[in-house]
Amino acid sequence: MALNIKIDGKEVVVEQGTTILQAASAAGVHVPHLCYHSELSIKGSCRVCLVEVEGTPKLQPACSTTVCEGMVVRTDSPAVREARRGVLELLTMNHPLDCPVCDKGGECKLQDYVFMYGRGKGRFTFEKRTFPKEDIGPFVVRDMNRCVHCTRCVRFTCEVSLSEDVGVFGRGDHTSIGTYLGRELRNPFSGNVTELCPVGALTDRVFRFKARVWELEKVPSVCPLCPVGCLTELQLDSGRIARIRGREGGASPWICDLGRFGFGADHSGQRRPFIREEGTELDVPWDVALGMVTGRFRVISKESGPDSVGVLCTTLATNEELFGLQHVFRNVLKSNNIDFRVRTARPASREEEEVLSAALQAQGRVNEIEECDSVLLFCCDPCEETPLVGLHVGRAVASGARAISVGPMRPTPRPLSGDWLPATLEQGVLLLASLSRELGLKAARSGKMKSDSLKGLEELRQFSLERVSQLAGAKPEKLRSLVEALLSSKKLGLVVGAEVFESPFVYLVLSSVLRLSAARAVLGAGETVVLSLLGEGNVRGALELGAFPASSCGPGAGNGEPKDIEHTAAGKSMNQMIEAAKEGQLRALLVFGTDPLAEYGDREAGEEALRKIEFLAVVSESVNATAGIADVYLPLQSIYEREGTVMTLDGILRALSPQRSDLGKRSLLFDVLDSLSQTTGEGFSLKDAASTFREMRRLHGWDCPEDLEQLAAGSGVEVCAKVAKPSEDWIASRHFERDSRPGETGLDTSDFPFYFATGPARVSSWVWARPFSDHQLVPREDFAEISTSDAKALGIVDGDSVEIESASGSVRVRAVLSENLMPGTVFLSRGFREARVNFLTGGGEPTTKVRLRKLDA
């Protein structure tokens, strides 16, 4: 219902339920406030927003008072001004005059309001109340003396991050904000409280004392570190990033600690090219190194044909780099041997590729998860892996959504795990396939489908509820109740973890997800929001732009025009390249940004193959393990220094704004591509990010600004094709599903009793810090997680050194006990320096088994 009110003489029309503060804001009238924040619950305690409402004797807080028809509000009357002046004086009374040494100066609400509305000089002459200094966490510095008790930080950790790290202690004027006994402010979103805090009570330790905020140039950008691609604002000091903040316009204004603090110093690390001669690294000028790359690629591809060369690339790259790479290799070198999946990629059949393509088209939007009444988290811990996804799941849960999780790790914080089914990845795949088969059967039998899928589904007997309940250790009644839950949800959220995409059963998972979604639609159950977390960084861009060896992979692959794609033959996937290298058939390999030596699942085979490759060239930000055996290393600017665009996991195109670099903002990869193009005498027509972007935009028909700066300033453009509802065709069984037999790989359990589980590097372990980051705020130690019950049985306590051994190798690492881990499992995340996952995983089994022993001190 619309209401007519007057604010400072202005007529305003607002919806019922609007507060005075919201109405004033809509009318362009500024009402000062401290405790109110649009993303948090209303508190009404700072009393800075008091305004006059005609007919009411007492002043009313604008943030909590809802308007009524005919209300007349005055925000600038003498009474209001006096009250504001009084409240501000009382706020500054105990507030230390720290402005000259306080980082918040220049963006401090208290400073601003006192200047605008307060007394020129405070009259308090007594001693100010103080609190003892106390460290509350690694990234946020607390100065309790400056606190104005707005409780925004408390409400954030209770309502948004759901971590409840900080609380209120004491009462009256000795009220203090602090952490609970023995705990610290440490959650994937802790940095947001430094933006929320209206004063300098909670400040950013990384940014501490680096610059004054008015000296910083504010530049809109996007975070490249995970597939969510949050909008960010870079604040540059002399062109270099001093700090990163969130930016309005996206799903929410928050960013995670990964995006906020992970930009690193980016000054260290090898920036000089070298070549390796007889095992020794020799520094050479750029041209020499580049010439060597070009020369060897030309000779080898001439001698042994285009299939003898290949490229592996990282997803921590721009769309332009990925597009450029696959364009040069496909169209200039005529080789389709390109892959970004360096861990376990296997060639996909045409049918499997179609499933992936359909799953991408079915991808929902990150913020749609909030509206779901049930959310199923499949093999992921979103707050640790793609934090903003976790935040939105948390919002759904806080509004009453039912949470169900399947996987070896219970998602954190606790509210997100809800009903947790402990399962290894393979068991989880079985469970999901089984649940989707049940829903598919229901749909097929409902008489509401046009096509007949019944027989095909019935034949997928390996996924029957009874069989799966045996293999996966879940009771049949439990599975049936889950089927009911999935059916009865009116808006179901399905989050598929990134780790799934490392598994050979990824296509089975995706087809199960599509079937689930389609079956729900047929049965009239409601909408399904699918969010596949896909992988790392700009993985969606890699998928959309063809940085992998599919036979058909989107416009842009092949010679340029979409119609040329159909006839492109599939290239070699990662493990095929390793095989070919071992046979001596892959003679030249370009490695862009990634580290196959440290990442490829079968480390032994990988190392053997890579060492055997005649010519191995690495172009990356730092000298990684693969560069350590490469014939040529070419340096690359950091991702924060290269211009270009990225694609978020929900298909939104966003642009990066680079910080100043000695090597310029044009990715040095373009030099490499240009040089390689000249092997055929053609030269690379796509000279830089801007020209590459224009070409991609034309080919794909993206409806977005042509200018990168303009694209960066906005909130991004949704460019990927979307299908609102998967067609009922996806209910039918797929050929590859019939041959899929997860859980039947005949694992020897006697010698290696534990399942090995892994997943993306977790935000809270700090391993994701840029390799050359100068942050030493959190000890960066490798660790593996063991369930508390297993540890007890083995006599292992928190912090003990353990050896984890598989049939392929072993790892020595510190053990951490976890209540959130499925007993019978050992968890080692990716990304650690020494304790690499591929020492344990081998050549191709979907599940690795390990044994565990405590090492003597």
Place this chain on the structure above:
Amino acid sequence: MEKILLKNIDNPNSESIDAYVSQGGYGTLKKVLGGIKQADITDTVKQSGLRGRGGAGFPTGLKWSFVPKDVPGPRYLCCNADEGEPGTFKDRVIIENDPHLLLEGIAISCYALSVETAYIYIRGEFVLGAERLAVAISEAEARGFLGSNILGSGFNLKIHVHRGAGSYICGEETALLESLEGKRGLPRLKPPFPASVGLYGRPTVINNVETLANIPAIVARGAEWFASIGTKGNTGTKLFAISGHVEKPGVYELPLGVSLRELLYEHAGGIRGGRKLKAVMPGGSSTPVITPEHLDVALDFDSLEAVGSMLGSGAVIVMDETTCMVEVALKLTRFYRHESCGQCTPCREGLGWIEQLLQGLESGTASSGDIELLLDIASSISGNTLCPMGDAAVIPVESTIARFRDEYELHAKQGGCPFARSRARAAQEAP
């Protein structure tokens, strides 16, 4: 005058159910459950003119009528036994000596309001009171006056005693609800009011002990009878807890409208040691101080408001000529500062400033502008806080300055408290 509330307290073992029943106790509950309509009870209470005895004086029947009738689900009744207002010790007398009177009052009220779960929030310091209530409740349950299907009527009522933990602000109704819910005792924003959104978000009525203790008599003997006691608009009796410089401090039940003079000189024996009256806080520390010129004021809600003060809880604090009014303001401000919940800026920060300024006046470090400054700070607090405690907290300093300005000026001019005794104590107590 016929006693209503203190009728039983002088009987031996008055707190026991036998004593209560032998005096006709629970007879009204029986009558009510025997067939009186809920609406009739509420009407009777309304027409009786009973006003809340906790301090606000809000018409009880009207408060009850705010509970929405058509909202399904549980509703609650909370008895506010926090009795935190300085100077008030009257609820305690009922709780310790006639708990069954309170329980019967609660039971009848709950019946009228369709409440099946009631809580008595009692301040933690009332150890004896909590014990006696617990015993009384089990006695009543054993006799079938509480519990399921009371006296075969189909009416169920469970009364829980919940002890507080030393916070004055938990006597404020919404902070009481927060505390009862297990959270920090912080007042809530109003609206919404507890009648629609109260305990656990459900419709809730919160009444003071004395208010509820009046219910059995009102229902038994009718609204007209109750309205015949006291004055127009201020009906019934009041428990006056008189303390301070009087010969006979204590709790006296007298009709509303009795004069201050009568209470002070006829019942409480006059000023101790035959001294002269200087000032009175007629309803607890949150009420503006009045002076001997007001001796003939009627002690009721409306008359006291007319002279610029309040009846409040009826806690009459009497001060004689030996009292330093600045010290009074200081001591009370110290209390409010200590009890401030800390949520909102004016109360949290301002009371400390006021206290330090008053301390300065007492110990001789104040400057002449401090009196105006005190009033200025008080006006920044009054009316600007989240809950009424801010307004209450500045009443001691505001009203003593208003009525005893000269004394304050003397403090400032003479560099400290002219009362030698106060000066010594102030030096000892200086922070």
